[in-house]
Amino acid sequence: MRLHRNLTFAVIDSIRDIFNEGVYADKAVEKALKRDKRWGARDRKFVAETIYDIVRWNRLYAEIAEVKVPYDRDNIWRLFSVWCILRGIALPDWNQIGDVPERRIKGRFAELSKTRKFRESIPDWMDELCASELGEDVWTKEIAALNEQAKVILRTNTLNISREILQKKLRTENVITEIVPNHPDALVLPERANVFRTEAFHNGFFEVQDASSQLVAAYCDVKPGMKVVDTCAGAGGKTLHLSALMENKGQIIAMDIYESKLRKLKVRAKRNKAHNIELRVIDSTKPIKKLHGKADRVLIDAPCSGLGVIRRNPDSKWKLQPEFIDNIKKVQQDVLQQYSKMVKPGGKMVYATCSILPSENQNQVNTFLTSEAGKDFTFVKDKKVLAHKSGFDGFYMALLEKKEI
Ligand SMILES: C[S@@+](CC[C@H](N)C(=O)[O-])C[C@H]1O[C@@H](n2cnc3c(N)ncnc32)[C@H](O)[C@@H]1O
DSSP states (O other), X not given: OOOOHHHHXXXXXXXXXXXXXXXXXXXXXXXXXXXXXXXXXXXXXXXXXHHHHHHHTHHHHHHHHTOOSXXXXXXXXXXXXXXXXXXXXXXXXXXXXXXXXXXXXXXHHHHHTXXXXXHTTOOHHHHHHHHHHHOHHHHHHHHHHHTSOOOEEEEEOTTTOOHHHHXXXXXXXXXXXXXOTTOTTEEEESSOOOGGGSHHHHTTOEEEOOTTTHHHHHHTOOOTTXXXXXXXXXXXXXXXXXXXXXXXXXXXXXXXXXXXXXXXXXXXXXXXXXXXXXXXXXXXXXXXXXXXXXXXXXXXXXXXXXXXXXXXXXXXXXXXXXXXXXXXXXXXXXXXXXXXXXXXXXXXXXXXXXXXXXXXXXXXXXXXXXXXXXXXXEEEEEEEEOHHHHSSOOEEEEEEEEOOO
């Protein structure tokens, strides 16, 4: 592979923005890809994948290159040189690239690879926390899987099209997909492609959504005509799926504390032709109290550490802090306590996260079930999805039922 100067500079600038300015990796990639409209698919792929690679393997590369955040420009070139050597890419003869001790880099890599926290490039605290909650063996396999590149998965919007016809339509737009077994609406792309540019996307025929995430709405056991509250709807990945499962019939009340997220949901709902969704911002306890005892189904897709979706957000390894996880666990229990009151007798509730930590998942459900607010609920089932077993994101979902009066 021959390196191109302007593509490499886009990578270097993005790494600086991510590590020195705290910019999210996806935003940095988005900005980098706008630098030059003439770049073709291969160029864009190089820029995006190299940025994600250096972010994903940051701790390992920084140890090898002997550099520390905040990085000066020379530091970032050294990280980039480590990336090239370990990928077997010939270094160009540019003056930004100084003397690169190739043998020493390979030697350090072999040495550091013996220790999980370096090999998998994770902070000490995260390695200790996850190993203590999941066990050494499971965590070793899980973090290796979470460091793989995320696949592009689509969810067919069955309001508008079937999976088989979607597959054919996408083929006419040069997007090849494969069926994902055991996920009735899912298609996977064996080769990455910018699916957002397709006509099929603009026609509302699919959304991009990981296969594990597609299990959550299905877990809610919704039927057309029901009253469903999606309490942490965000930009609505699961709301849209609920709407499709309900065949656009009945009522979905999509709530979030951020109006900005619900505005995005509104745009997506229009594209999806999902007409049974109402948006409500949670700006006080009032919108919740109004729905006490009213919902057939309540979905709590709770805010969480996101430790199950590191593949998609590798920079969360560096942005996440243990204090954040401690705080988010309090929010998780609080939303369970408060939002469960919206379930009507005989109704059901799903609690879900994209975390793999039992302390955010089954332990939260158990705490809820033994509390005053949980005494009227019974545990029906739960599902713990691990990336190394499923091949998809790490997720958790539990189904609870409220007793009839
Ligand atoms: C895991 S994300 C939701 C993802 C979304 N359901 C989807 O499928 O695209 C969690 C959401 O909870 C919201 N949130 C955080 N605290 C909340 C609270 N106390 N009540 C309701 N929503 C909250 C966040 O703004 C975020 O959008």
